């Protein structure tokens with residue numbers, strides 16, 4: 205197989221296996237080593253140190269062919285998941301790993317509400333409005349998250365033997381949770397879309413910080429004690445976390 209490449213300073217393409225892979229070379233004054241990264245938005249990026257010759261990048265890419273192709277594949281899967289999640293917004297409610305198709309009921313006389321029944325989410329609205337639908341779905345997630353967190357956090361805190369002050373429900377883009385020195389828990393409401401085992405892992409993780417305020421070996425063995433399958437839950441979050449959008 206003949207390997208081709210068009211090396212342009214800055215941007216280029218390289219043929220790896222049967223795939224033509226575009227990549228960007230960035231020169232960094234801070235970088236000490238060549239770094240490779242592959243992400244949903246940016247694709248393949250190579251950061252090279254100031255004095256590193258750009259024409260040597262291609263041979264490094266050939267060496268990492270297997271890693272690059274595998275990573276591109278998993279990034280493409282993530283991108284597809286995010287796209288589906290966006291298309292589903294407003295037409296789907298996800299709760300504890302289950303999907304509920306939204307059915308809008310127009311009723312001017314009733315208060316707005318969301319009811320999950322079977323595989324449907326019946327949403328009562330006074331008039332047809334995308335904006336109103338979005339608002340009530342978000343309010344429902346916040347309410348459902350608060351109820352679930354209060355119940356599960358209480359249970360896990362008793363088992364682990366820690367006490368906490370307040371639970372704050374957040375809607376952050378990138379963080380699932382945190383725990384403050386004042387023993388307050390900040391939890392991302394979008395996690396309730398994930399299966400219960402994943403929610404429980406997050407709660408055990410944050411509550412374990414009340415005993416170990418770090419990510420030491422002792423911390424992880426504490427997490428593992430209460431949540432033996434935690435590595436599976438971490439892998440789930442890594443794969444599907446970004447697709448949990450409202």
Ligand SMILES: [Zn+2]
Nearest residue numbers: 409413418419
């Ligand atoms: Zn942590």
